[in-house]
Amino acid sequence: MARLDRYMLSQLLLLFGFFAxxxxxxxxxxxxxxxxxxxxxDGQSAVVFLEFTALGLPKLIITVLPIATFAAAVYVTNRMSxxxxxxxxxxxGSSPWRLARPVLVFGLCVALMMxxxxxxxxxxxxxxxxxxxNEISQNVTASLLREGRFLxxxxxxxxxxxxxxxxxxxxxxxxxxxxxxxxGVIYTAAEAYLVRNGTGTTLIMVDGxxxxxxxxxxxxxxxxxxxxxFDISTLVSEGTSxxxxxPNMISPRLLSNWSQIATLTGDTPGIIAEELHARFxxxxxxxxxxxxxxxxxxxxxxSRFGVWREVVVAFALLIAIDGIRGSLVDSVRNxxxxxxxxxxxxxxxxxxxxxxxxxxxxxxxxxxxRRKAVAP
Numbered sequence: 001m002a003r004l005d006r007y008m009l010s011q012l013l014l015l016f017g018f019f020a021x022x023x024x025x026x027x028x029x030x031x032x033x034x035x036x037x038x039x040x041x042d043g044q045s046a047v048v049f050l051e052f053t054a055l056g057l058p059k060l061i062i063t064v065l066p067i068a069t070f071a072a073a074v075y076v077t078n079r080m081s082x083x084x085x086x087x088x089x090x091x092x093g094s095s096p097w098r099l100a101r102p103v104l105v106f107g108l109c110v111a112l113m114m115x116x117x118x119x120x121x122x123x124x125x126x127x128x129x130x131x132x133x134n135e136i137s138q139n140v141t142a143s144l145l146r147e148g149r150f151l152x153x154x155x156x157x158x159x160x161x162x163x164x165x166x167x168x169x170x171x172x173x174x175x176x177x178x179x180x181x182x183x184g185v186i187y188t189a190a191e192a193y194l195v196r197n198g199t200g201t202t203l204i205m206v207d208g209x210x211x212x213x214x215x216x217x218x219x220x221x222x223x224x225x226x227x228x229x230f231d232i233s234t235l236v237s238e239g240t241s242x243x244x245x246x247p248n249m250i251s252p253r254l255l256s257n258w259s260q261i262a263t264l265t266g267d268t269p270g271i272i273a274e275e276l277h278a279r280f281x282x283x284x285x286x287x288x289x290x291x292x293x294x295x296x297x298x299x300x301x302x303s304r305f306g307v308w309r310e311v312v313v314a315f316a317l318l319i320a321i322d323g324i325r326g327s328l329v330d331s332v333r334n335x336x337x338x339x340x341x342x343x344x345x346x347x348x349x350x351x352x353x354x355x356x357x358x359x360x361x362x363x364x365x366x367x368x369x370r371r372k373a374v375a376p
Contacts, residue, residue: 008102016072023064055129073293096360107287118279119251127248246275273336288349295356
């Protein structure tokens, strides 16, 4: 590798690390606030919060890598342009294609990191995260055994107990179940017990009252009971997803028979195809992001007023390319045979980069075309 390539590559990697660190920190803080409120509010410890945060980092990182790649390419190109380094290199005979070589190597380095994350680390972390969420959702003690507070273990369900004795007896229990849109039920009991029943959990209420409101005819029916059992397994496990799903499998497993995977996970072949090929398309998008930022600023040339216009144009082009990807995802999910469409945005971006670099390498092509057009 030539000295110029090593110099530009070192600058790109240094700025890439800085932007990636800042973006990950910003996104992590935004997510950590919500996660902290949910986990700590449900009675989980700080260790569980740190575990969930660590398991969510790989997916967060692959979200910010293309942005950090684009930002690094734009910043380094802008700095070299403002300090006339690119002008000196071009005056010594370095063509735009030659200047783009270290940027391409930089994009490939990021693509390699993205590939390791998307093919292995992210699905492994997501599988572990889903498993831990299922385990915590089954933990009734953390979900319900908190005295003196109205708790919402799931949507439209409210639970309250005034005090919990040392032997685990719940005193003055209140349970409101409004999941049925046609009627709502409120249970109150002097005391209650939580009993494990195999993989499920049952709330045994003693000396209580059940009030059932029929919302259609506005009629309230009440019934006293000596003891009443209420299965709360659905309350503490509702909304959790299965560990066996396409996003939770590493890519080598997704390369096998899609029909078998669809039977195992319940996902359609289109979802499996989109998940697998998106993991190959994402690294390519990182390469495109670096080259689009570099080529757009290089095509803009030097300006003492800065290159903010070119930066905005480059960012708009990147958003447009990513928008193409978003519009094609549903088509692939509906028909697995359309998986090549996922590589169209990268192909469009590569064609755009080639056009910009050719335009920079041939600045007088428009005038030559005009002269040929007017020539007799």
